[in-house]
Amino acid sequence: MTERFDHDSLRELVPLYAAGMLSGPERAGVQAHVAECAECAAEFRACRPLDAAFAQSVPQEDPPTSLRDAVLASARRDPPIRRSRESSVGTLAWLAAAAMLLVSAGLGVYVRALQQRIDGLEGQLREALVMLNDSQQRVAVALRAAVDAQAPLAVLTAPDVRQINLTGQRAAPGASARAFWSRSRGVVFTAANLPTLSPGRIYQLWFIAGKTPVSAGLLAPPDAQGSLTSTVATPIDLPNPDALAVSIEPTGGSPGPGPTGDIYLIGAAR
Amino acid sequence: MWILAVLDDRADLGAAASHADADGRAVRRMAAGDERGLAELYDRYARLLYSLALRIVRERSDAEDVLQEAFSQIWRQAHRFDVARGTVAGWLVTVTRSRALDRLRRRKARPESPDGERVAAAILDPSEGIDLQLVTMEAVARVRAALAALPDDQRVPLELAYYEGLSQSEIAARLATPLGTIKTRMREAVRRLRNALAGEKA
Numbered sequence: 001m002t003e004r005f006d007h008d009s010l011r012e013l014v015p016l017y018a019a020g021m022l023s024g025p026e027r028a029g030v031q032a033h034v035a036e037c038a039e040c041a042a043e044f045r046a047c048r049p050l051d052a053a054f055a056q057s058v059p060q061e062d063p064p065t066s067l068r069d070a071v072l073a074s075a076r077r078d079p080p081i082r083r084s085r086e087s088s089v090g091t092l093a094w095l096a097a098a099a100m101l102l103v104s105a106g107l108g109v110y111v112r113a114l115q116q117r118i119d120g121l122e123g124q125l126r127e128a129l130v131m132l133n134d135s136q137q138r139v140a141v142a143l144r145a146a147v148d149a150q151a152p153l154a155v156l157t158a159p160d161v162r163q164i165n166l167t168g169q170r171a172a173p174g175a176s177a178r179a180f181w182s183r184s185r186g187v188v189f190t191a192a193n194l195p196t197l198s199p200g201r202i203y204q205l206w207f208i209a210g211k212t213p214v215s216a217g218l219l220a221p222p223d224a225q226g227s228l229t230s231t232v233a234t235p236i237d238l239p240n241p242d243a244l245a246v247s248i249e250p251t252g253g254s255p256g257p258g259p260t261g262d263i264y265l266i267g268a269a270r
Numbered sequence: 271m272w273i274l275a276v277l278d279d280r281a282d283l284g285a286a287a288s289h290a291d292a293d294g295r296a297v298r299r300m301a302a303g304d305e306r307g308l309a310e311l312y313d314r315y316a317r318l319l320y321s322l323a324l325r326i327v328r329e330r331s332d333a334e335d336v337l338q339e340a341f342s343q344i345w346r347q348a349h350r351f352d353v354a355r356g357t358v359a360g361w362l363v364t365v366t367r368s369r370a371l372d373r374l375r376r377r378k379a380r381p382e383s384p385d386g387e388r389v390a391a392a393i394l395d396p397s398e399g400i401d402l403q404l405v406t407m408e409a410v411a412r413v414r415a416a417l418a419a420l421p422d423d424q425r426v427p428l429e430l431a432y433y434e435g436l437s438q439s440e441i442a443a444r445l446a447t448p449l450g451t452i453k454t455r456m457r458e459a460v461r462r463l464r465n466a467l468a469g470e471k472a
Binding site for chain 2: 068
């Protein structure tokens with residue numbers, strides 16, 4: 001690096017550093033500077049939320065429910081390292097001895113009464129927390145639905161929105177579809193007369209750039225009439241696409257970099 | 271519930287702070303070997319973290335593995351986490367993003383600096399915590415809008431840096447653009463986002 005890391009040039013990099021977008025020598029240089037320059041440290045703190053904003057600026061999707069059990073099961077197999085284990089065993093032993101002493105001193109009744117009272121209060125607290133959690137979850141679900149409902153509108157009103165018409169291929173000659181695509185905001189995809197899916201199958205949307213397919217994600221299954229509407233994000237780093245296509249794939253999506261099943265729909269993107 | 275604090279711009283910091291308290295308690299439970307602490311954090315943040323991981327690795331099965339690894343790491347390292355140094359939510363995001371980027375790099379079979387070293391640095395560096403609960407939905411929406419309004423040549427480098435962990439020279443190579451141009455565009459782009467964050471028109 002021949003560049004001179006002076007205050008002015010480093011200060012310009014502070015927002016990128018705070019957003020978690022620097023690596024290598026630049027990152028090290030800014031990090032060291034922020035540690036000793038009050039002005040840049042303040043700018044760094046002001047810019048920290050950029051990182052959080054990027055972390056949250058992604059389409060939200062729930063993990064599969066089985067994952068929770070898997071995470072907890074692996075934690076059970078792999079207990080955390082506790083340096084204080086011996087001392088806590090010591091404390092427990094001491095407490096037990098102290099309790100014995102209390103009992104033998106005739107205070108056992110008092111201890112039991114106290115324990116019952118604590119148990120009762122804990123029970124009440126647990127119930128209150130369950131109720132609170134439940135109502136908070138309902139509010140969160142409603143908010144999520146509201147946010148999700150805005151996504152197609154954002155695409156349709158994007159300044160760079162483009163319409164792509166797709167026609168049915170040999171596997172589905174009667175099918176047709178229309179996509180509205182904005183590079184910045186995603187794709188709203190609607191299709192009609194698609195064959196209903198057999199179990200274990202799903203439709204997947206692809207951008208085709210030259211000869212290279214780039215997955216744009218899985219589509220919601222069509223209804224009984226063969227209609228579906230899905231909103232998906234633009235794949236990152238997508239070259240200018242030539243076409244948009246839909247293939248049939250196993251439920252998890254194509255196992256490879258491109259379509260593995262029949263192409264059902266295709267349309268030129270330029 | 272943390273998401274409420276984020277979604278409601280007027281959510282008072284008291285609510286957010288009590289949330290941070292609950293997170294802190296969950297971490298202490300984990301440090302004591304009580305897996306209910308882990309379950310609690312999972313229930314609160316799994317959706318956010320899974321979505322972030324999925325955006326980075328682009329494959330559901332990989333995103334699931336990333337989440338497994340991330341939660342396994344925070345479970346094992348809970349006793350080392352110091353609530354005073356940063357928020358639990360920020361720690362979770364940092365660990366998840368690091369894990370997801372590691373996986374992305376491994377998948378591309380591109381040798382990089384050792385994983386453990388960088389992840390450890392991320393955890394030990396107090397500046398790496400994100401004050402997630404201080405980011406209001408309104409601020410996030412402003413940054414997103416500003417991001418969407420950026421021309422592609424400014425937006426794409428930022429996304430490559432954040433979601434693929436590429437360095438500026440790697441971005442320059444990927445986009446076949448001179449490094450100096452990439453540096454200028456990234457500085458300009460992030461300056462606009464920073465203005466949007468501050469509530470100014472970009």
